[in-house]
Amino acid sequence: MTRRLAGVALLGQAMTVFFGSLVARQFAVAADEPEGRATTYLVGGLVLAGLCVLASGMLRRRGGVLLGWAVQVLTLATALVLPAMAIVALIFGGLWWMCLAQGGKIDDIRAQWERDELIGREGEG
Secondary structure (H helix, E strand, O other): OHHHHHHHHHHHHHHHHHHHHHHHHHHHHHOOOOHHHHHHHHHHHHHHHHHHHHHHHOOOOHHHHHHHHHHHHHHHHHHHOOOOHHHHHHHHHHHHHHHHHHHHHHHHHHHHHHHHHHHHHHHHO
16 A cells, blocks of 8 residues: 555656646746756756656665655755745655555554454354
8 A cells, every 4th residue: 555655646746846847947938047947947857757757666666765755855956946846845745754654554454454354264264
């Protein structure tokens, strides 16, 4: 359950980061910033969104969780370019933490329930 919850959170974050990169790019174009900066914002956002998707797929391994934490930090760093991303980072960072914490509890409860069911079946037969 932990992987499912965290994976969904990361996929939602990927979409949000993607749209944030489009906004950052358009702000750079509208502000007549140097030509390559708008492209850099877009490519950086696309890479970060890709890392979110990659971390979602890697959650079966410990490296996936570590990459998930790195994505949370990088999302917070995007607030240097687009301050509204700080809110996105706080929401998805909190969601990520909650998915890991509560998903672990759900996994423990589910494992205990399965053990109790197995013991109950053995006692009947």
